[in-house]
Amino acid sequence: MPAFDARCWVAVAAVCVPIPAHATQYLSIEQAQRLLFPQAERFVASPVRLSAELRSRIAAESGVTSRRDEQPVWKAMRGDAALGFLVLDEVIGKHELITYAVALETNGSVRGVEILDYRESRGGEVRDARWRAQFLGKRAGDTLRIDQDIQNLSGATLSSRHITDGVRRILALHKLVLSGR
Amino acid sequence: MITRARPLLGTLVAIRADVDQAAIERAFAAVERVHRLMSFHSSDSDVARINREAHQRVIPVDPRTFEVLRCAKQLSETTDSAFDIVLPGAGGCHADLILAEDPSVRLRRPMRIDLGGIAKGFAVDEAIASLVASGASRGCVNAGGDLRRFGSPFDAICVRVPGSYHSSIALPSTPHAAFATSSSYFGSRINDVREKRKIRLDWSVTVAAPTCMLADALTKAVALLGPVPSLLRAFGAAAFAVDREGRLYAAGT
Numbered sequence: 001m002p003a004f005d006a007r008c009w010v011a012v013a014a015v016c017v018p019i020p021a022h023a024t025q026y027l028s029i030e031q032a033q034r035l036l037f038p039q040a041e042r043f044v045a046s047p048v049r050l051s052a053e054l055r056s057r058i059a060a061e062s063g064v065t066s067r068r069d070e071q072p073v074w075k076a077m078r079g080d081a082a083l084g085f086l087v088l089d090e091v092i093g094k095h096e097l098i099t100y101a102v103a104l105e106t107n108g109s110v111r112g113v114e115i116l117d118y119r120e121s122r123g124g125e126v127r128d129a130r131w132r133a134q135f136l137g138k139r140a141g142d143t144l145r146i147d148q149d150i151q152n153l154s155g156a157t158l159s160s161r162h163i164t165d166g167v168r169r170i171l172a173l174h175k176l177v178l179s180g181r
Numbered sequence: 182m183i184t185r186a187r188p189l190l191g192t193l194v195a196i197r198a199d200v201d202q203a204a205i206e207r208a209f210a211a212v213e214r215v216h217r218l219m220s221f222h223s224s225d226s227d228v229a230r231i232n233r234e235a236h237q238r239v240i241p242v243d244p245r246t247f248e249v250l251r252c253a254k255q256l257s258e259t260t261d262s263a264f265d266i267v268l269p270g271a272g273g274c275h276a277d278l279i280l281a282e283d284p285s286v287r288l289r290r291p292m293r294i295d296l297g298g299i300a301k302g303f304a305v306d307e308a309i310a311s312l313v314a315s316g317a318s319r320g321c322v323n324a325g326g327d328l329r330r331f332g333s334p335f336d337a338i339c340v341r342v343p344g345s346y347h348s349s350i351a352l353p354s355t356p357h358a359a360f361a362t363s364s365s366y367f368g369s370r371i372n373d374v375r376e377k378r379k380i381r382l383d384w385s386v387t388v389a390a391p392t393c394m395l396a397d398a399l400t401k402a403v404a405l406l407g408p409v410p411s412l413l414r415a416f417g418a419a420a421f422a423v424d425r426e427g428r429l430y431a432a433g434t
Contacts, residue, residue, distance in 0.1 A: 004384045008407040009422055009430030015351040016427055017339050026186050026195075035202065098193075115186035115193060163188040 024118045029101070033074065033086055036103035036112045040076035040083050047072050048177050062172035064165045067092075071173060075181070082106055085178050087170045088116075091162035102167055108174040113167060182319070185209070190216055190301050192325030196308060199332075204315035208308040208322070215304035218246050219296045227286075228296055235288040239281070247284035249296055249303050252394055254278055256299075259415060260402040268293045302361055302397025305329045309358075309393075322393075329359035329393040342427045343385045350429050355419055357389035363400035383425060390418040408432030 027035065033043050048071045050058075055066045072088040085104045090097060097119045103111040184197040185205050189212050196208050220226045227246040234240055242250070253266045257275035267275055273292030280286060305322045309329050312320040319332030328338075339349035343364050352360075364385030386404045390396035395416050402412065408420040413433035422430040 004422065004424060005407055006430065009432050010434075012353060012421075012429045012431045014423075014427060014429035015337075016342075017337075017349045017351050018347055024184075024186075024195075026184055100188075113188060115188070118186060118193065 025116065026118070027101075027114055027116045029088065029116065032101040032114050032116055033076070035114060036086060036101065037076035037083055039078055041078050043074040043076055043086065045073075046075050046085075046181060048173060054176065057176055058169060058172045061176065062165075062168045064169040064172075066169060071170075073178065076103075084111055085174065087173065087178075089166050089170060091166045098163060100163060100166070102170050104170070104174055104178070108171065108179055110167065110171070113163070189213060190304055190324055192301070194304075194308075194322070194324045196312070196320070196322050198312045198315075198317040198320030200312060200315050200317045200320070204312065204317065207315060208311040211307040211311040212304045212324070215245065215300055215307055218243050219249065219300040219303075221295045221297060228294060231286050231288065232293045235286050236291040239285045239287045241283065241285045244284055245303070245307070247280065247286075249299055249394065250278070250280055250286065250294075252303075253296065253299050253398065254280065256398050256402065259412060260406060263405040264298065264398050264402040266294045266296055266299065268295055298401050299394055299398040301325075302327050302359070302393035302395070305359070305393035305397075327359075327361040327393050327397050329396075331358060338387075338389075340385060340387050340421065340423050342423055342425065343383060344425050345427070348427055350423050350427060352387065352389070352421055352429075353431070353434065355389045355434060357396075357417075357419065358391060359393035359396040360387055360389050361393060361396035361400050362387040363404050385423045387421040387423070388418050389421070390416060 033040070050066055050069055050071055059065045074086045076083040076086060084106050087102045087104065088099070089102065090099045098115060099117040100113060100115045102113050105111050182197055182199050183202065183205060184195060186193050186195040187209055189209070194209070194212055196205055198205065198208070217223070218227045221228055223229060227240075227242040230240050231242070254275050256264045257266065262275065265275060267273055267278070271290065271292040273288065273290045277289035277292060278286070278294065279289065301324050305324050305327050306329060308322040309320065309331060312322070313331065317332070321328060321330035335354070337351040337354065338360050339351050340362055342348040342350060362385055364382050382404050386400045388396045388399040388403055390399060395418060399412070399416060399418055399420075403420045406412070410433060413420060419431065419433040
């Protein structure tokens with residue numbers, strides 16, 4: 001390990017800034033819908049119930065396990081034509097909880113991925129259902145503190161590996177369920 | 182101001198600027214283009230073609246790839262390979278990387294390069310250039326800690342205290358546009374090709390530089406060499422270190 005050699009550096013009086021439990025909201029669900037399907041006239045809610053059997057088939061197909069019982073899905077419609085699906089998902093990293101939306105064409109190809117919310121924890125609470133529950137249903141303007149500081153945090157721990165896994169899981173959901181709708 | 186984030190370059194890339202959605206889309210497209218050109222893993226990137234064929238024939242590359250390779254080669258020479266894009270193993274070194282202005286690349290011997298330590302910073306620079314071209318007067322692009330911004334007023338840049346979930350340190354203000362931080366925050370390693378090993382860093386290095394490409398690459402050099410004054414001067418950079426107790430050190434400011 002390269003040891004830190006203080007002789008090469010000048011000590012500077014440091015201003016310690018507490019890192020807040022980061023919560024950055026980029027988009028509401030409605031904004032994500034408009035952004036990913038600008039031609040759509042309406043979005044029809046068509047959530048998918050994830051039975052234990054379906055979850056294990058998705059896991060076999062994608063190699064990624066699902067934790068939730070229901071997957072929020074909307075069908076983007078223009079007139080009578082389906083333009084595709086918008087699937088809302090969240091991934092839980094070691095230190096972060098990310099809500100994101102995947103837009104799929106009707107044939108199942110990925111049209112786009114947008115991050116809706118990013119929350120960084122101060123420790124282990126990301127895996128704690130109660131901690132996550134405080135964000136449920138919270139959207140722009142609610143009591144949730146929306147913090148912009150992450151914009152200026154160099155050395156952030158943002159990881160996208162979980163999102164890549166999540167998208168794979170959603171593609172399996174399309175193949176097994178959505179392609180038939 | 183509008184802010185959007187997408188998973189790109191193996192991290193979350195957040196773009197914020199006073200522009201419309203179409204301009205944000207163009208900035209993300211600039212990041213994606215860098216990813217396509219310089220990914221080590223996708224088989225049709227410039228980097229993959231160089232690694233596959235450039236020891237047998239001259240490989241024409243995108244001007245952007247060329248710009249990054251030229252900067253990387255210069256940094257490898259200046260830092261005596263503390264920063265290096267040539268992967269250890271095949272016995273080649275950066276001197277075996279031949280760049281021609283047309284632009285094209287040739288390798289003197291079979292070897293592999295990886296732009297992972299510099300392309301992310303360049304992608305940030307490309308997104309910033311796109312925002313400026315779209316008429317933005319303020320903007321910030323942050324690719325998982327490699328960040329660059331323009332248009333005052335600027336908020337302080339904060340750096341996480343290594344090993345802490347709770348604390349960050351505000352850096353003193355500097356005239357630099359771009360910042361990048363390297364540390365082993367959560368088990369990551371820094372590749373030292375000189376010794377053919379990966380090292381752990383229990384303090385963090387932040388480099389402030391005129392471009393994010395330079396900041397990104399120089400963090401690795403400073404992590405291994407310390408804040409060599411001639412190195413920082415040569416690239417118009419400054420360096421900061423934060424130890425696990427939250428003490429801040431500076432060099433080249």
